[in-house]
Amino acid sequence: MQKGMLALAVGAALLLGGCGDKAEHATNAVAADVQAGVKSDVKSQEQGLNEQAKSAYLALVDSYFKDYLKLEPLYATFFGVNDYNAEFGGDLTEEYLKARHDFNSGYLAKARAIDRAVLPADLQLSYDLFIYDRNMALVDETFPARFLPMNQFYSTVITMVQLGSGESAQPFATKQDYLNWESRLDGFIAWLERAETRMKEGMESKVVLPRVLVERMIPQFTAQQVADVKESIFYAPITKLPAELSAEDKAELEQRYQALIGERLLPALAKMESFLKTSYLPAARASDGWWGLPNGKAWYQHLANLHTTTDKSVDEIHDIGLSEVARILAEMDKVRTQVGFAGDLKAFFASLSSEPQYFFSDRQGLVDGYMALKDDINKVLPKYFNVMPKADYVVKPVEAFREQSAAGASYEAPAVDGSRPGVFYINTYNLKAQPKWGMTTLSLHEAAPGHHFQIAIKQELTGVPEFQRFSGYTAFEEGWALYAEYLGIEMGLLSDPYQYFGKLSDEMLRAMRLVVDTGLHAKGWSREQAIQYMKDNSPMAESDIIAEVERYMAIPGQALSYKVGQLKILELRADAEKRLGAKFDLRAFHDQVLTSGSLPMAVLEQKIDRWVKAQLQ
Template sequence: MKNFKLTMLVTCVISALSGCSSSNNTVQITPNAPSATTSLSAQQLNTLVEQYFVESLQFNPLGGTFIGYNEYNNQFINPISEQQRNKMRAFTEAYQQRLVAIDSKQLTGQALLSYQILKRDLALSVEGQGFPSYLIPINQMSGAHNTFAGFGSAQSAQPFNNYQDYENFISRADGFITWLDSVEQAMQQGIQQRIVLPKPLAEKLLPQFKAHVVSDVKESLFYSPIKQLPEQFTAQQKQQLTEQYSALIMDRLVPAYKKMSDFLANTYIPQSRDSVGYSDLPNGKAWYEYQIKKNTTLSLSADEIHTIGLQEVSRILSEMKAVKNNVGFEGSLADFFTHLRESDEFYYDTPEQLIAAYEAVKLKIDARVPSLFNIAPKADYIVKAVEDFRAESAAGASYQSPSPDGSRPGIFYINTFNLKAQPKFLLETLSIHEAAPGHHFQIALQQEVESLPLFRKFGGYTVFAEGWALYAESLGKELGLFTDPYMWYGRLADEQLRAMRLVLDTGFHAKGWTRQQGIDYMLENSSMALSDVTAEVERYIAWPGQALSYKLGQFKIQELRDYSKKQLGKRFDIKEFHTQILIDGALPMPILEAKIKRWVNSQR
């Protein structure tokens, strides 16, 4: 589910279960209770964090739309410029100065957690501003260009319910065009400084822009809102909006997309780089170390992580061999991988069949979740195919959080672009990860927790969100799933994917691995389709450090479960442990660990 503190909502960051919305299975979602008397320091902190959240939206109006702040619906993000970077730096440093003036020794409970989180976030933001990420502002996996297209499709968070909504998007489009021009300028500077995307990633960007260069306005994605004009609009309003949108698309958006397409094809791609790792960029080693710290919140070196990955890949391969023997397959593990990749019995014939299968698994899992949880989100989620315009480059599955007001459910996206990349044996494990009790459970619950400061309610950490989702997969057998050996293989395949990520991410960005080396390694150690492997490899190249968060987050949560169980013995309650992990929202791993250990001590 996709890293500013609001991005959890754009990707994930980034969001009820029919079986979990029953009053018999839910409790009021209230964070750990504060002390009876609120100290002056706590009052000062509460004021500061609320102001921080509201003021931060000026840098991310798209996030404002996702969380229902409609006053931002006509704005796009600021164009890339030194002035805007200075403004962001001044904002961050001002809040650091205000925070340090608060006496943290007087804080407890939620106030202490908020102080620790904000202090860490601000320091990390200042550190990150020392690296020129603005020179590579978009890639094939992420960027405001895709968020904008989603908004314009009328299938995302941008509302199109009244006349003002339609006017708002026109204004937002003006901002997008200005921003897109600044993106080209920034990427041109990147060429001059040799800070550019690897060639395979740059090439994947091109079709994302060319898709919007149309000759017939009705073929444009951005004409979609006109195709669903509300019935209550007058004939004059409908005619006026149709004319406005037609002019916006053909006179401004298509030329802007054409200009960017030409820049990519004629200038940027020819000068993109052949190497793929951050270690090949200026100050790349320090830049990658920062990415590890940002994404994992842990103090681990690239070498340590690489070694952990190699050990996990080997362990999981052994378990895969056991499944091969269990199902009576004669041949090597490599032969078994080929069998799983190529046999039609493991794949659906149509996208509709695939989506229907996930909808059926949803009902099955929802009915079993209460056995391990005493809290559940009120918000529902739906299963939906990834939109065509981004399917070729999108991940195999992803999650988008529900709207805070409940008007829009969470979305569990399945990529139906290549059905051979969506085997049947992934149904259970992938549904657990992306939906319940994985991403949907954690992110929707976080939004629903009462009295949680907004910067935490709508914030997040990749290592927490992805670590939780992978830990949730490990609960499958406890939920009565994975009884079919192939479904258990699916769980192992998913875990193997996350283990290989530790090897490949560090391999690319710290050890000089090539793109082909990464592809060969994944094909050798998994049954994944080549198309899926290629997309995964290019994802790790585009998002250094992000792929490390899954396994490392899972390890930490499992470690905390083992610690709690050992310390509490018979008093250990798995439902209460899960509540303690989830009830305070996403936390950096060191802060989560300290919190769980305080909880364990309080239970003795």
């Protein structure tokens, strides 16, 4: 209501004074109208402020996401944004490091200028994500990760080999696509040179990898050296040139790729291999954990917080792990008794890890077994989920070049535009590391309803900021996947005692990780000590245990996220069931967990609490 109209209304009320009950009634009516008008005006103004804040926030995060893709062109390709497919990025240059700092600090300041309190509930959640990300990124850059640009498990080199195979996110459908990849390879060759420089700086600063990890990296580079350029995995896209290309274009691309790969790329990879062998390996450290680095314990505590999205101390996480290992061992012994095994638990482990009936005799049989299991799981999913991904997934063996050092299984997200399914990678290198009794739980974790559900649904979300669709938190994603294994019990997929043992075995792996990861990086454990602990407490194949321990050595803190995340999701579910009673709907709970993207644990807790309160109204 405008000021002039308010004055007229008050004036009219005064003129009616002295006219008895009718006048008093009229006065009260006018006053009520005035009050209602003021309230309406205030409400309108509040709504206007709310809309302004909402528009400002959405514009901010839209701008952020676009700028992020410019800064990280490789990520843009995996997100299905093809504007930067010709660019590699400069993640080891001083210019890049400054740009990244300015990017995060600048967007943090802009976000703090927006009043969170006037945003709608869904955007308050999004706002909390955004602030959390910027703060953690700024803390992360205070540690010298630039001196450790690669390892045997996760590295830009592995990513580039996968993209270069023509079977990943990099498109190869037009001539321009091929030229884009050629340009990106130029950037990668320059990156290899910068990586060597940064690793030399690390050698001077005593920030280097453990010796055994360097020994694992060297064969990955050796595998890229071929007698004939046409045998290189980077040449694979040329063997699949689109039929629509002219003969001239095909001949041109073949010539360009042969020159680029043979004269520049392979020599650059050989140079890095030589540097690793002759310079870096002798300078590698004898300690196996992050405690052996300058300020290593503080760095590790940060990484533990980063990956678990909690503020739990390393000691607390270690103790949780010891408790969980003891609990799961007791459950395993119950299975041993149930199936009538005569020996003790250690003998039961040995039997399950060695007897031929528990393993496939050929690689393809293992892959086919997972494809058949996919059908069985898909049949029961609708009973437990309202929301399911549109994208499908396929099962593939891990590529030969990395199978010796890769994990037993992994998942790759589908293309955002739906042109490529998700991939459930199964490592067929050592069939004795892939027991039949572990297949159900591994499929639940890596594929549906684990990683495939969580990641594909996140990518398919509408009505949420782009950064939210593509950001990720290990505790949420791995916690959900481990929760999906637990859900297999309720889904009736683990009624066979051996398959249930497989679930316990995988859960034991995640519990041992809490002990071993913290042991390696904060308590001075050696690689051999960590391997022995896992041998003593699980039926895992030794080759698998070694790959796991070396993975923890390479990416400290990441392995903590699985169990910490699962325990939080189970805690939130139990709390919701208790508070809601008969009103609790499991499918609705799963909707709440999966339909806002990947969340830090504290933000997920706030969301579930709001949902429970809404159900109780």
